[in-house]
Amino acid sequence: MNAEPLLPACCSALDAHWPLPATLPDTVLLSTRFDPSRLLGDDFARAAIEPPPSIQRSVAKRQAEFLAGRLCARAALQQLEGISTVPAIGEDRAPVWPAHITGSITHGTGRAAAIVARKRHWRGLGMDLENLLDTERAERLAGEILTPPELQRMAAGPRDQVALWVTMTFSVKESLFKALYPIVRQRFYFEHAEVLEWTPEGAVRLRLLTDLSSEWRSGTELDAQFGMQDGQLLSLVSIPA
Template sequence: MNRLPTCCAPLQHHWPLPRPVPGAVLVSCAFDPARLAADDFQRAGIEQTASLQRSVAKRQAEYLAGRVCAREALRLLDGRDYVPATHEDRSPIWPAGIRGSITHGQGWAAAVVGAQVAGLGLDQESLLTEERAERLAGEILTAAELHRLDRSQQALTVTLTFSLKESLFKALYPITGQRFYFEHAEVLQWSTDGHARLRLLTDLSATWRHGVELDGQFCVQDGHLLSLISV
């Protein structure tokens, strides 16, 4: 049927991040699990798997919103009508020649797709409180990152580091097939204009080795942080 689900607000085709990625398309929408209707999957023309049927409304709504955004992003990219299915590891299955990433949380979902990139990773996080950032810093930041940490910007720095590393994983995992964790990458620097630089601290493949550096970008809006890594 391909209509907008009741739980989703109108889709936005925009680029909130500071630096465009050539040929990439980003679509987002707000969603409300409390407004999820029994026929929303049918209404949207998206398959509701047995696993999703057993899920709580929040999980169903965020999955639905993310897939609706992904389908619209692909339509805008090259005109195709395609909804990414899901691998056993829960990562989206993109069409051949397409890279993409989906993120959702706290009533907002987005998808980015592109054909002129080797990898894309998109992640959205709510800004941590100072207390929570203090508790999580040791789990998310490497020793070098902790040493460089400006305590006056602790909440933003810890949230940003978490998000950038999530985006890095989403960008590189489909390329390398290798899982890695917070201690396997570090944020070397970031600036308030939304630019960041990261370095791998582990070997993932012959190409993606310890010491390889990549650029990232981010923006902060309404208490949420959005980050992107494009390869």
């Protein structure tokens, strides 16, 4: 019987706490904290994860976040399916999951997470982690991230919610792309979806503003959710089977 790979020095023990308002059945979500300053030269070998050439050439921060994300993904697959698989990086830079699995990996400052499920339960999963913007930066970036109707809704709300509104909108659109791209195989951008409504408790309603396929047409609405922890916002878009 093979021994479990050792946890690298730069990563904390994996955490199975569900950080979002609504739990998803038939999924596994794991996260870890990582510290690039503690990355050691043998951490990839210690964890039994082979870094692709692009990661080998990267700075310590990129190496640590890749390692942390893949640790979460492998452990989540092990818990879900009993398989020890590390998702490779595809030509489109997205993780390559087993054919019957959908999943998503994300990382932010010092934190990484992965979520997986069988496709018979969930067609698509997209997860994104962002540091909460400050109000001034959020106002500067709003025009690049928000559609005109979203900008109007932001302007009509209290200024102390601008940072959350812009960060959340950015994050859920990133999650939407991660969830839908493997299904439609077509790239789309911030202006191709809009947040219709959201609640402080973390529920979000999105609408597509472009045709992505014969099924995923402009006007299609989807649900998302988000949660805050230690100044970071985690969002998730889940597409049921």
